[in-house]
Amino acid sequence: DAGVTQSPTHLIKTRGQQVTLRCSPISGHKSVSWYQQVLGQGPQFIFQYYEKEERGRGNFPDRFSARQFPNYSSELNVNALLLGDSALYLCASSSEATVYYRGTEAFFGQGTRLTVV
Amino acid sequence: KNEVEQSPQNLTAQEGEFITINCSYSVGISALHWLQQHPGGGIVSLFMLSSGKKKHGRLIATINIQEKHSSLHITASHPRDSAVYICAVNAGGTSYGKLTFGQGTILTVHP
Numbered sequence: 001d002a003g004v005t006q007s008p009t010h011l012i013k014t015r016g017q018q019v020t021l022r023c024s025p026i027s028g029h030k031s032v033s034w035y036q037q038v039l040g041q042g043p044q045f046i047f048q049y050y051e052k053e054e055r056g057r058g059n060f061p062d063r064f065s066a067r068q069f070p071n072y073s074s075e076l077n078v079n080a081l082l083l084g085d086s087a088l089y090l091c092a093s094s095s096e097a098t099v100y101y102r103g104t105e106a107f108f109g110q111g112t113r114l115t116v117v
Numbered sequence: 118k119n120e121v122e123q124s125p126q127n128l129t130a131q132e133g134e135f136i137t138i139n140c141s142y143s144v145g146i147s148a149l150h151w152l153q154q155h156p157g158g159g160i161v162s163l164f165m166l167s168s169g170k171k172k173h174g175r176l177i178a179t180i181n182i183q184e185k186h187s188s189l190h191i192t193a194s195h196p197r198d199s200a201v202y203i204c205a206v207n208a209g210g211t212s213y214g215k216l217t218f219g220q221g222t223i224l225t226v227h228p
Binding site for chain 2: 033035037041042043044045048056058088090092105106107108109110111113
């Protein structure tokens with residue numbers, strides 16, 4: 001079975017441009033989360049989608065948006081890129097959103113390394 | 118102060134040594150995860166636990182809910198264990214799967 005797949009693996013963009021990152025979750029997984037990892041730091045939560053609805057949003061500006069499709073794949077869009085958006089963007093899938101008082105194991109993709117110049 | 122704190126930030130060991138990485142958190146949680154990240158960037162889940170202790174091969178993870186503390190132990194460490202080890206938590210309630218991460222511990226094991 002394929003794991004979580006992300007595309008592209010690497011990307012170079014210019015300040016002010018827009019970028020779309022893609023994630024395909026493990027088959028049967030309905031929850032997709034996006035994280036930003038700046039070099040030397042732990043990942044920071046951006047969004048979570050479950051059953052095509054946004055279920056959580058981190059402390060990121062409105063330049064960041066996402067959506068989930070009927071097949072549960074997801075896209076993360078970033079507009080008006082800044083140098084500070086350079087990071088590894090990670091996608092994680094799980095079989096369900098966290099049910100009250102119970103955690104769910106998350107499976108991560110290899111990430112998309114975005115460089116903004 | 119971060120909600121999830123790890124120590125140490127950097128750890129160097131000789132092959133065969135017993136290693137401990139610590140994680141403290143300040144929020145109520147439904148689960149705690151230990152993850153491994155290699156230089157390529159991909160993250161692999163090692164453990165998910167909400168109480169007690171789990172063991173996979175040479176890796177052992179423990180959690181003390183009352184003290185809000187978890188430890189990851191590696192017995193008989195090997196150079197291939199060199200990686201970044203990250204602690205992350207699912208906060209309790211309507212967190213819908215959001216993970217809050219520690220900053221990671223960089224482990225280097227020398228032959």
